[in-house]
Amino acid sequence: MLSLTIWCCGVLLEALLLFRGFRAKLFLRYPNFYIYVLTLFLSDGLSYLLLHVLKVPSYDKWFWYSGFLILFLGCGIVLEIFRHVLSPYAGVEKLARVGGFAILGGVFCFAVLYPIFAPSDTVAKALYVRLQRDFLVVQAILLVGLLQLISYYGISMGKNLKGMILGYGQCVGTTVVIFALQAYIGRRFEPAWNLIQQISYLAALTIWVVNLWSYCANPVPEATIGVEGDYDRLVARTRNMVGAASTELVKVNRP
Amino acid sequence: MIQLISFLLIGVLLLLSLWSFVRRSQRVEGGSGALVHARQALNTLQGGLLPPELVTRIFAREDLEYVESNTAKEIRELFIEERKIVALCWVSRVRKQVLSLKRFHLGSARFYARLDVRTELSLAVDFATLLFACRTLQVFLYFRGPYAAPRIVGSTAATAARVCKISEESLAFLTPVYAVSDSAVGPARS
Numbered sequence: 001m002l003s004l005t006i007w008c009c010g011v012l013l014e015a016l017l018l019f020r021g022f023r024a025k026l027f028l029r030y031p032n033f034y035i036y037v038l039t040l041f042l043s044d045g046l047s048y049l050l051l052h053v054l055k056v057p058s059y060d061k062w063f064w065y066s067g068f069l070i071l072f073l074g075c076g077i078v079l080e081i082f083r084h085v086l087s088p089y090a091g092v093e094k095l096a097r098v099g100g101f102a103i104l105g106g107v108f109c110f111a112v113l114y115p116i117f118a119p120s121d122t123v124a125k126a127l128y129v130r131l132q133r134d135f136l137v138v139q140a141i142l143l144v145g146l147l148q149l150i151s152y153y154g155i156s157m158g159k160n161l162k163g164m165i166l167g168y169g170q171c172v173g174t175t176v177v178i179f180a181l182q183a184y185i186g187r188r189f190e191p192a193w194n195l196i197q198q199i200s201y202l203a204a205l206t207i208w209v210v211n212l213w214s215y216c217a218n219p220v221p222e223a224t225i226g227v228e229g230d231y232d233r234l235v236a237r238t239r240n241m242v243g244a245a246s247t248e249l250v251k252v253n254r255p
Numbered sequence: 256m257i258q259l260i261s262f263l264l265i266g267v268l269l270l271l272s273l274w275s276f277v278r279r280s281q282r283v284e285g286g287s288g289a290l291v292h293a294r295q296a297l298n299t300l301q302g303g304l305l306p307p308e309l310v311t312r313i314f315a316r317e318d319l320e321y322v323e324s325n326t327a328k329e330i331r332e333l334f335i336e337e338r339k340i341v342a343l344c345w346v347s348r349v350r351k352q353v354l355s356l357k358r359f360h361l362g363s364a365r366f367y368a369r370l371d372v373r374t375e376l377s378l379a380v381d382f383a384t385l386l387f388a389c390r391t392l393q394v395f396l397y398f399r400g401p402y403a404a405p406r407i408v409g410s411t412a413a414t415a416a417r418v419c420k421i422s423e424e425s426l427a428f429l430t431p432v433y434a435v436s437d438s439a440v441g442p443a444r445s
Contacts, residue, residue: 137262140269147272151279152379153361166273173269180262 006198007048013205014041017212024214026160030084032076033164037208039066039073071135077168078142084161084218085150133179140176143169158218163211167204174200313342314401335400342401343393350389357382 017037021027027034043066086093143165149155178193312318322334 133262137265140265144265144269144272147269147276150276154358166277169269169273173266173273176262176269177266180259180266183262184259
């Protein structure tokens with residue numbers, strides 16, 4: 001009953017998020033994110049219809065296919081975050097872009113090829129769970145990397161993107177931890193795991209609704225210097241400074 | 256088991272990163288503000304923290320000798336304790352200003368499309384090493400006191416000269432791009 005209530009709350013929050021996305025014209029600014037939310041909304045709504053109203057026996061098959069689609073679109077959110085957060089910082093964006101696209105391509109290929117070669121539903125289910133876990137781990141690594149870059153280069157951002165990162169990040173982090181524990185402890189605590197995951201997802205939706213209520217632009221960074229050729233000079237000077245200072249400090253430490 | 260630990264670590268690391276992301280304060284951005292901050296850091300290092308006479312005074316052995324020859328043991332201990340606090344405070348402020356210069360580099364480098372991953376990584380290591388050296392110095396002073404190693408004075412003064420000279424050069428080549436004065440002014444690209 002609790003699970004069903006959370007499910008319904010989730011669908012309502014998704015609907016509210018989509019409504020605000022249309023009203024505040026955020027759809028145009030964050031298309032990948034809203035396609036993801038729209039897919040979740042349709043998937044959850046249809047799942048509810050198939051499972052509880054129509055009681056369709058082939059629900060499982062629908063679930064796996066929608067699961068793959070959501071997995072794939074989840075990577076779109078990560079790319080959306082990368083694009084918006086790093087676009088004013090050409091250098092940092094370059095570091096993140098290559099890795100992000102490689103992973104998206106890999107997952108897309110798998111999602112296309114998998115239904116063709118999947119031998120049976122049981123194998124499909126086992127493979128799906130494994131793929132979901134591995135894929136979420138990859139996303140978690142990407143998000144950790146992005147958060148480290150943001151912290152290291154002191155990148156500031158608006159409320160919308162902060163909310164997007166926080167909501168999606170906590171959901172991915174919680175799911176990865178649960179999958180790891182599930183693989184070790186087994187299915188004994190499955191109802192508890194499911195409940196935690198549902199609550200985490202509900203928390204993500206709440207964070208998104210609050211932070212994406214209206215458009216909040218990212219602070220525009222002021223470039224310190226503009227000429228591309230200056231980078232080499234900047235690096236050379238900084239390297240000299242650090243090298244010289246290190247040498248002297250080593251001397252200080254070895255009297 | 257290894258898989259469990261690695262997955263758990265990644266999940267927990269992500270949650271911790273998010274926690275620090277939520278708590279972090281907005282840092283000074285690039286632009287004229289960063290340039291002025293870097294200049295201020297350099298000025299503080301050159302004028303306030305690293306002049307040889309100040310460094311010599313903090314670690315002056317003559318002061319200790321004077322106190323030792325004229326006062327009681329308790330006063331001598333109090334004197335050493337307070338000198339240690341001053342020395343530690345000095346290293347800590349030097350470290351803070353070096354951090355400020357590091358931020359300036361990062362604030363400038365992040366805009367370059369030609370940013371080289373390997374170079375940035377090696378610079379990150381260099382900065383980390385320098386800051387670690389400052390920390391080591393703090394530990395050294397904390398446990399052995401300001402008078403344990405006389406040569407520390409000369410070497411620190413040398414560090415001061417080197418850091419300031421090169422930092423000044425580093426900032427000097429950026430200055431013409433802006434109409435920068437000591438007060439914060441908006442960027443004026445040439």
